[in-house]
Amino acid sequence: MKKPKLRELKEAVIALVAGPYTIDFPKSPPPIPVEFRGKPEYQEEECIGCGACSEVCPANAIEITEEQKDDKIYRILTVHLDNCVYCGTCVEKCTTKKGIIQNQEFDLAVFDRADAVEKVEKEMVKCEICGRPFATKDHLKWIYHRLGSSVAGNWTLMLVGLGELELVAQTPERDKRRIGRNDNARILCPDCRRNVILSEEWGTFE
Ligand code: SF4
């Protein structure tokens, strides 16, 4: 019985000199390992709003919605931090590899769950025939820059990409009407692009 008592006494003396093993949190921040996977955070400049992070999220924690503000439509990506399991899949599979990071924040408690969100908003491009918003402007520009000279085969990418240089403006949305060859040089959603190509091949298309 004496030996354990002596060992406890030794530990107590060491603790008196070395100080407590526990940390002072929340009085002072704890040491955080570099690899720590904290709060997912969108990087506004790097995210193109493609939505791939939402597709791969195993916890279904990333919601995609659309919102109209004045005459523009925005795609809004929302990470619900109360559903997130902090696995890092969104970071790993991000299309640009830089659109979302996991910072070192871990103290994410809130009183209202609606406040446990991380968001990014991206302006969408509308089809000039049907008016449907079909992709974000930043996503199309990103593809434009990656395709190099091959981009010449796609008018939608050309017009959005050149629009960045302010050489062209998006023509106003039009009523549905007979489409024809001249519609090739417009910003079109995949469905209307297909109809334009079919009309050129097989005759007019309503
Ligand atoms: S760029 Fe990355 S972070 Fe942004 S929407 Fe696409 S996958 Fe998500």
Ligand code: SF4
């Ligand atoms: S860290 Fe994992 S669970 Fe959280 S948003 Fe990203 S993919 Fe989803």
